[in-house]
Amino acid sequence: MKKISILGSTGSIGVQSLDVARMHKFDIRALAANSSTAVLEKQAREFNPAKVCIFNKEYYNDLRLRLADTDITILTGMDGLCEIAADSDTDIVLNSVVGMVGLLPTLTAINAGNDVALANKETLVAGGNLVMNAAKTKNVNIYPVDSEHSAIFQCLQGNSMNRINKIILTASGGPFFSKKKEELSDVTVEQALNHPNWSMGNKITIDSATLMNKGLEFIEAKWLFDLEPDQIEIIVHRQSVLHSAVEFEDFSVIGQMGFPDMRIPIQYALMYPERTACPTKRLSLTDFAKLTFEKPDYETFDCLSACIGAVKAGGAYPCIANAANEEAVRMFLDRKISFLRIGELVTQAVSHFDYTELTCYEDVIDIDKKAREYVISNVTKGDEAAVCK
Numbered sequence: 001m002k003k004i005s006i007l008g009s010t011g012s013i014g015v016q017s018l019d020v021a022r023m024h025k026f027d028i029r030a031l032a033a034n035s036s037t038a039v040l041e042k043q044a045r046e047f048n049p050a051k052v053c054i055f056n057k058e059y060y061n062d063l064r065l066r067l068a069d070t071d072i073t074i075l076t077g078m079d080g081l082c083e084i085a086a087d088s089d090t091d092i093v094l095n096s097v098v099g100m101v102g103l104l105p106t107l108t109a110i111n112a113g114n115d116v117a118l119a120n121k122e123t124l125v126a127g128g129n130l131v132m133n134a135a136k137t138k139n140v141n142i143y144p145v146d147s148e149h150s151a152i153f154q155c156l157q158g159n160s161m162n163r164i165n166k167i168i169l170t171a172s173g174g175p176f177f178s179k180k181k182e183e184l185s186d187v188t189v190e191q192a193l194n195h196p197n198w199s200m201g202n203k204i205t206i207d208s209a210t211l212m213n214k215g216l217e218f219i220e221a222k223w224l225f226d227l228e229p230d231q232i233e234i235i236v237h238r239q240s241v242l243h244s245a246v247e248f249e250d251f252s253v254i255g256q257m258g259f260p261d262m263r264i265p266i267q268y269a270l271m272y273p274e275r276t277a278c279p280t281k282r283l284s285l286t287d288f289a290k291l292t293f294e295k296p297d298y299e300t301f302d303c304l305s306a307c308i309g310a311v312k313a314g315g316a317y318p319c320i321a322n323a324a325n326e327e328a329v330r331m332f333l334d335r336k337i338s339f340l341r342i343g344e345l346v347t348q349a350v351s352h353f354d355y356t357e358l359t360c361y362e363d364v365i366d367i368d369k370k371a372r373e374y375v376i377s378n379v380t381k382g383d384e385a386a387v388c389k
């Protein structure tokens with residue numbers, strides 16, 4: 001039985017990973033969360049890990065007191081996440097933290113020789129070349145947890161990489177599919193948080209509404225599967241039944257389908273290559289009157305165009321797009337900017353900076369910081385006045 005550590009165990013992916021762990025009686029080596037001490041305590045008592053980490057140091061004492069009667073080692077901060085990532089008694093680190101914070105733990109796990117189940121897509125968007133080079137050097141496996149990338153990974157099993165024409169990345173289209181820009185000017189936080197098919201954390205739900213999520217996944221796919229941007233086609237598939245597909249050189253297209261439930265890709269990443277029962281509903285195709293496939297609207301969903309532009313431009317641009325989006329989404333959720341400003345700010349940030357290469361972790365952190373500062377400096381008093389509350 002593999003020993004598994006979960007970074008981000010109280011988030012949506014983390015909780016679903018523990019559903020899978022409960023069903024298959026996985027050996028949980030460590031758990032880490034940002035600030036949810038009560039949930040983390042409950043998880044620690046159920047799964048009895050050797051180590052837990054609360055990332056936000058303000059909650060360290062609270063967690064320490066809660067688990068005082070156990071012999072679990074309590075860690076905190078980035079040092080704590082990295083200690084878990086590098087733990088030599090771990091086989092696979094599931095990284096499901098939100099945002100750029102996930103990059104250092106991913107690199108640390110890889111450098112320690114631990115396989116990574118990657119649910120933190122920002123990691124590959126911001127530091128794709130660093131992560132993939134490190135994984136190659138250390139001979140470490142990166143298993144995709146994102147449903148689309150898991151689908152592609154599953155379609156590639158038994159097929160040689162040099163026979164791919166392209167991958168077909170499916171997008172649900174989010175809650176605002178078929179809307180035009182002028183209809184989206186007064187979108188509220190509550191409307192943007194209401195996703196039709198998937199129940200997820202706030203950041204990724206907003207990213208799904210802007211289609212930034214698909215832009216990030218486009219970049220993620222480029223790195224994971226070593227593709228050129230023109231080998232990635234995005235199609236809108238409203239029902240989220242076909243999770244993505246691969247077209248091979250003979251024009252055969254192989255896709256992966258399943259009930260839209262993240263526990264299927266999570267389990268595949270953690271149990272690869274084994275397939276066994278999963279705690280999810282089974283797909284019944286006749287429950288769906290029809291499956292539809294359409295082209296995305298790149299003009300309305302300009303985050304998507306910005307990401308594709310960024311990956312084609314190369315260098316630090318994907319990192320800039322990601323950082324700009326993280327700040328813009330934070331400000332949208334804080335009701336400081338309107339919904340459409342997210343795409344504008346990401347687009348502006350990508351076009352503002354000169355080309356630079358990312359050769360080390362410090363380069364990534366540096367350009368990430370500059371992009372965030374640029375976005376914040378672009379927000380005006382008029383922005384807050386234009387927010388629909």
Ligand code: MN
Pocket residue numbers: 146147148217
């Ligand atoms: Mn996805």
